[in-house]
Amino acid sequence: MSELHAVVTGASSGIGAAAVRRLTAEGWRVTAVARRQERLAALQAETGCAVIVADITSAADVARLAQAVTGPVHALVNNAGGAVGWVTIAQSSPDDWLSQYALNVVGTVRVTQALLPHLIDSGRGDVINLTSTAGHEPYEYGAGYVAAKHAEAAMTRTLRLELTGTGVRVMEIAPGMVHTEEFSLHRFDGDQSKADAVYQGIEPLTAQDIADAAFYALSRPHHVSMDLMVIRPREQGGATKTVRR
Numbered sequence: 552m553s554e555l556h557a558v559v560t561g562a563s564s565g566i567g568a569a570a571v572r573r574l575t576a577e578g579w580r581v582t583a584v585a586r587r588q589e590r591l592a593a594l595q596a597e598t599g600c601a602v603i604v605a606d607i608t609s610a611a612d613v614a615r616l617a618q619a620v621t622g623p624v625h626a627l628v629n630n631a632g633g634a635v636g637w638v639t640i641a642q643s644s645p646d647d648w649l650s651q652y653a654l655n656v657v658g659t660v661r662v663t664q665a666l667l668p669h670l671i672d673s674g675r676g677d678v679i680n681l682t683s684t685a686g687h688e689p690y691e692y693g694a695g696y697v698a699a700k701h702a703e704a705a706m707t708r709t710l711r712l713e714l715t716g717t718g719v720r721v722m723e724i725a726p727g728m729v730h731t732e733e734f735s736l737h738r739f740d741g742d743q744s745k746a747d748a749v750y751q752g753i754e755p756l757t758a759q760d761i762a763d764a765a766f767y768a769l770s771r772p773h774h775v776s777m778d779l780m781v782i783r784p785r786e787q788g789g790a791t792k793t794v795r796r
């Protein structure tokens with residue numbers, strides 16, 4: 552088979568960048584998508600990936616992305632996403648609910664719609680949606696994110712039903728606590744000490760752990776669909792139970 556091609560969103564840091572590194576190391580051609588040009592340029596210099604600067608919440612950017620992607624796409628890794636705020640529903644900002652839905656759900660839908668013809672044309676396409684354990688169980692103070700991730704997980708299952716028979720696998724990876732440079736920092740509005748406290752006293756997952764799972768799913772024989780992988784650090788028994796040393 553000719554070279555496999557993956558498109559990875561949210562590629563400028565964290566799980567997305569780790570997926571780009573892993574897939575290029577495994578010999579895939581990779582197109583990395585993110586908003587921040589300088590970070591993408593560094594990743595391109597390091598890995599040889601192609602880059603497209605785009606904000607997946609922008610219809611115009613995603614239309615440009617669809618034009619810029621060349622050749623068949625064998626895998627779309629929908630990783631771009633994020634959480635805003637740590638607050639009760641009573642205190643939460645409706646704008647934050649909207650922005651989390653726009654990014655985690657609608658953005659993922661936009662990119663998937665745009666690249667679906669490329670995925671079907673490849674004859675063996677894969678969609679991997681990086682959701683979260685927050686898409687499967689609620690926790691206090693994170694309802695806007697929990698709701699958006701539940702919606703993304705529901706959308707993923709619906710997409711699988713709709714694409715059954717097209718040759719496209721639709722797979723979901725739902726990570727628990729993954730210590731990345733930016734996820735918690737963004738959630739806590741730049742407060743580094745609050746972000747660091749999330750991972751204190753446990754050994755959290757790393758972005759590489761999740762990239763490893765994504766590569767595992769992608770590299771199964773194509774009649775095997777890893778529909779859902781839920782991955783947590785050992786000390787996180789559930790969304791509301793973490794045992795710290």
Ligand code: 8X3
Nearest residue numbers: 683684685726727728
């Ligand atoms: C990130 C994991 O536990 O913050 O999606 O919801 S968690």
